[in-house]
Amino acid sequence: MxxxxxxxxxxxxxxxxxxxxxxxxxxxxxxxxxxxxxxxxxxxxxxxxxxxxxxxxxxxxxxxxxxxxxxxxxxxxxxxxxxxxxxxxxxxxxxxxxxxxxxxxxxxxxxxxxRPLAARVTPAASYQDPAPTCLMRCVFALEPVAGLARHDLRELPDAPFVPQPGTLIIEIFSP
Missing domain, CATH: 2.60.120.10 (Jelly Rolls)
Structure with a gap:
């Protein structure tokens, strides 16, 4: 990632x-x-x-x-x-x-x-589909995971990714 x-x-x-x-x-x-x-x-x-x-x-x-x-x-x-x-x-x-x-x-x-932007914060275990028209997607670590220390945030490029347990997915999008 x-x-x-x-x-x-x-x-x-x-x-x-x-x-x-x-x-x-x-x-x-x-x-x-x-x-x-x-x-x-x-x-x-x-x-x-x-x-x-x-x-x-x-x-x-x-x-x-x-x-x-x-x-x-x-x-x-x-x-x-x-x-x-x-x-x-x-x-x-x-x-x-x-x-x-x-x-x-x-x-x-x-x-x-x-507004008119919207935000979605989703625990990785519940994450299913990317937000439409996503402007920014990040992963926030609740615990050390995938090269992140606790409470680090990784900006995600537009490439597909697999949500890791112990993270939150933050999406900023235009509804």
């Missing part, structure tokens, strides 16, 4: 304005775009305390808890409990969202796309 590898050990975490955690950007398009200009963005975040999520009008999010404790996301119309091993959870960045940590801090994977 070829493609550029974005190593977890090279990530630099930056604190949030509200002090509740810190984020490390993995990939952003266009490169170096700010929060008002990105088309899509993949990052990891260390969530240290309960609090509100930033609202991103026109942006959809997919959140996956990678390690640590659990959290409950409170959104208009319901709530969702996320913890390590939970399926990735997609929701609108337009909506106000509050996270309550259950006990300990956690690390999550956050994929954000500006």
């Amino acid at each position: 070829s493609g550029i590898i974005r190593r977890a050990c090279d990530r630099q975490f930056r604190p949030w304005k509200n002090g509740g955690g810190e984020t490390a950007e993995i990939l952003c398009h266009p490169e170096n775009a700010g929060f008002d200009a990105f088309q899509w963005r993949i990052s990891t975040a260390r969530v240290a305390s309960s609090g509100p999520f930033s609202v991103f009008p026109g942006v959809d999010r997919v959140l996956t808890v990678l390690e640590g404790g659990a959290m409950t996301l409170h959104l208009p119309g319901g709530q969702m409990v996320l913890q390590p091993g939970s399926d990735p959870f997609a929701f609108s960045g337009d909506l106000p969202c509050h996270a309550d940590l259950h006990d300990t801090a956690l690390l999550d994977l956050n994929v954000m796309v500006r």
Whole structure:
């Protein structure tokens, strides 16, 4: 499997304005775009305390808890409990969202796309068909696998690939 590898050990975490955690950007398009200009963005975040999520009008999010404790996301119309091993959870960045940590801090994977783009994050065991009109496909390692350390990300070329157990497939596409 070829493609550029974005190593977890090279990530630099930056604190949030509200002090509740810190984020490390993995990939952003266009490169170096700010929060008002990105088309899509993949990052990891260390969530240290309960609090509100930033609202991103026109942006959809997919959140996956990678390690640590659990959290409950409170959104208009319901709530969702996320913890390590939970399926990735997609929701609108337009909506106000509050996270309550259950006990300990956690690390999550956050994929954000500006509409009309869409994102899909799929555990390898559930992956079947590539997203149509895929603009970017990546593999995120949940554990060491196929030349990747834990939490490394590999950009995949347009060639066919075989999903490896212990990974997430991230796809950014035009619906």
